[in-house]
Amino acid sequence: MSLYPIKIIISTVCALIAFAGNSVLCRIALGQNLIDAASFTNIRLLSGIVTLMLIVLVKKKHILTQSKGSWLASCMLFVYAIAFSYGYISLDTGVGALILFGSVQITLIFVNVTSGNKLHYSEWLGLSTAFVGFVYLIFPSLTSPTISGMAIMALSGVAWAFYTLLGRSSQNPLSDTAYNFLRTLPFILFMFLLSFKSTTISQEGIVLAVLSGALASGIGYVIWYIALNELSISQAGVVQLFVPVIAAIGGVLFAQEQITLRLFISSVLVLGGILIVILGKSYCMKQALNEK
Secondary structure, eight states: OOHHHHHHHHHHHHHHHHHHHHHHHHHHHHHTTSBOHHHHHHHHHHHHHHHHHHHHHHHGGGOSSOOOOOHHHHHHHHHHHHHHHHHTTTSOHHHHHHHHHHHHHHHHHHHHHHTTOOOOHHHHHHHHHHHHHHHHHHGGGTTSTHHHHHHHHHHHHHHHHHHHHHHTTOSOHHHHHHHHHHTTHHHHHHHHHHHGGGOOBOHHHHHHHHHIIIIIIIIHHHHHHHHHTTOOHHHHHHHHTTHHHHHHHHHHHHSOOOOOHHHHHHHHHHHHHHHHHHHHHHHHHHHHHHHO
């Protein structure tokens, strides 16, 4: 195996660990009331801005073409981040990650369908299975505050899906990610003005938010953009299915959470259904080529 595929594999694995790390860090901070959701998001994004811009300044002389992201990507980044934080107020790490990345994959599939690609019967089967898994997961919580957390986390997943789609055309992952983060400053200011009266901050909460922003988000998203250059939409979808598993394990190890039977069954249905969709599409494409 050449060094280039190894680079992509390492980049992808590191990105997935970073994604799961965000879930664990956010859940610890908010689940233990160490910081409020708005402050966690603001500090997380500010930490990402500082870290990424410093790296850009250091490497500026070595960058031949310096693209600067887009306002649309920045909006998607902020919506993802703020919804992510508020979602984790009431959700366990594994449940939140399952809803987040399940929503990501369903959104990617929906975009694919609306682009003119018809679904095969196996893909409909997979979507139906995933939907049943979501219903099974949320059904006991339909009359509790948790349902709002699930809805907010689903919104976060939709925003992250579009951020992922925008990232596939990135020619300079470091620069694009840095400027996407930088453009969130107006949103951060607005959120601060909106929520400063109800701010709750502790030293531990600040540390967790900084770790989430500087490492798991800032550097993690650069690595993800690097991997996206060589991953198809289907591949990007498949590999992200591992994040809820990693996050659930992290929740057990670092947040003293338990993996319930309901979460396990839901995970099998949701992730298995999405996998059926992706594998079914790949099979149909191969069959079509063979017929030609």
